[in-house]
Amino acid sequence: MKVGSKEVFKAGSALAGGVARMGETCGALTGAIMGVCSLVGREKLEDREQYGKAMEEAQKVYNLFREEIGQTLCEKIHQTRYGKVYHLANPEEREAFHRDGGHSRTGCPEVCGVAARIAGEVILDLPKKAPKKKPGKTSARKPKRKTKTRR
Template identity: 35%
Template sequence: MQPPLPPAVGQSAQDLFRSGLFCAESVVLAVARAQGVASPLLPRLASAFCSGMARTGGPCGALTGAVMGVGLALGRSNAGDPVQPAYAATQRLVQEFEARFGSRDCRALLDGCDLNTPAGQAKFQEQGLAQRCVRYTGAAAEIAARVIADGR
């Protein structure tokens, strides 16, 4: 059976985000499902990466979820296995995401919104910034699905 096309993986991630999961959780789950992998551990593993690494303003959770998905598909299982397929795909993923959105960091992608403060939380709600996160989530999953397919 063929894995879903990258746009379908992106749509799945957006649907998961809209259902209440956060960015990294949604992306890793969508990318894993596209690979035929199902585990309740996947969103749990990704939770601390959401909101720019637990609201620290760090790397975008959608992007880190996509990196986890790439690792799941192309990563190594043993010390002697090659790491280059996962590295090459991850480098391409990060480059494409950053070229498309201008940054890889949550705070920058959300116009300086500090999600770790009440004021930042209010700004996030008032300015509808979750809509951006939906877009980042879908794009990260779609790019990941594409680089995984190209890396196989």
């Protein structure tokens, strides 16, 4: 999957509401960590070194998010932002959440924006990968251009 692809967007659909509307870890935080780890995560289960690097970057995202938002659990973020907890799996409470401004500028969209900004900052701070050299080649020479001679 490519970053920004429809598949990535679809895969994150059920992160909302603290994972499937259950009020657990904020979906914006989870998505931010997934975005960062799509660049630094391991490709093979056995790759412990890359796993460690991914965990380090994920912890940066988590800690920065918690520092700025104050919480990482959806229900606790609701309590802080709205003064009450909405149980989003319940249709009536979900409707109340929307009616009470759950998707207003200072609600969940702002939390999502904070998570996205933090992910972007962490990504921009990632160490740059050195280009891989092909074995047996020491420098990249430009091929000589053939020139036509005029007679």
